[in-house]
């Protein structure tokens with residue numbers, strides 16, 4: 557028997573209320589204090605909010621959680637979701653060892669620190685080019701003008717596909733991310749995700765065919781050639797993992813830029829600090845990731861009956877690890893609701909923990925540093941324009957729909 561109270565005030569479903577979504581941290585605090593390993597009977601899943609317990613979930617639970625096409629059929633789920641599931645079961649994000657170890661090792665040969673370092677100059681150029689377009693206006697929507705296109709263009713460069721395609725990559729990625737970030741089913745959203753999946757499969761299959769004759773440096777080519785201990789990736793595996801890298805790399809980085817900037821603008825002393833001392837940019841990015849985590853939670857399955865925080869979790873029950881709550885756990889981070897860009901000992905879980913620790917973290921950190929340094933240097937006197945901040949309905953990937961700011965116009 558599951559021992560827990562049914563308390564609607566503690567359900568993660570509260571996030572569907574726009575007011576709670578705008579500031580979910582009081583809900584996370586209530587959960588951490590009242591019932592840190594909470595059976596959410598509305599979601600039919602355990603919700604885990606303390607830092608130490610979240611790490612335990614990441615280390616002990618199974619990532620193999622996405623239903624296979626056959627399971628979907630047996631569950632009587634929409635047949636139309638099956639192509640999405642066919643892709644997801646081949647993505648490293650939804651696998652355990654040894655399958656995960658093999659796939660990640662193969663992909664790692666293609667995504668080396670040298671490749672990330674080589675992108676640095678390009679990222680700076682892209683950031684400058686995007687800001688050049690708005691300097692004369694004295695105002696911009698940071699999301700549409702900068703935080704969306706920057707990671708989309710970087711992704712196209714990283715993959716070695718035409719940069720002109722970046723708007724398609726962005727649109728497909730947003731639609732697919734809706735499947736990753738949400739726990740409530742919405743048929744219209746499912747159809748959009750399906751269209752995006754079909755488009756991405758077709759796009760990457762064609763990119764691979766083109767590159768057989770005209771190789772271009774980038775991840776597509778590297779994954780086609782990757783080999784570890786005589787093992788190579790199949791075409792389906794390449795496509796599935798290009799998709800997860802593309803989606804994982806865009807939505808989250810957009811959110812780091814948007815969430816980070818709004819946090820700085822609401823804490824002008826911290827904005828000044830960073831403006832006057834760029835040597836703290838690295839710790840600043842870590843703090844912005846902790847404070848408003850772009851990826852708020854993930855899901856796992858209990859591999860067997862297990863105890864967590866004094867509760868008995870049964871084999872195959874779903875467990876939601878709330879990174880954003882763990883990152884505000886006062887047991888781990890003193891004064892957790894304070895944005896402190898000089899915070900030391902800041903080992904947050906914004907990039908997760910353990911075997912699935914974010915594959916793109918070095919690239920995300922570099923993009924974040926360049927984005928903030930460039931905005932602070934080139935947009936003097938940035939201010940929030942009066943507006944109602946609207947958060948995207950994606951409950952897992954936290955980000956703003958738009959973010960209007962003003963700054964001193966270029967003379």
Ligand code: HEM
Nearest residue numbers: 648649804805808809812851854907908912914915916920
């Ligand atoms: C601020 C930016 C980013 C954040 C906050 C972030 C966060 C995360 C998190 C929390 C996970 C683990 C999810 C889970 O275990 O359920 C993850 C995994 C992953 N991320 Fe990121 N990510 C970011 C940027 C990127 C970038 C730039 C890329 C690639 C270009 C990327 C590619 C991936 C991939 C492929 C995985 C799956 C790794 C695995 O399953 O072994 N991410 N990311």
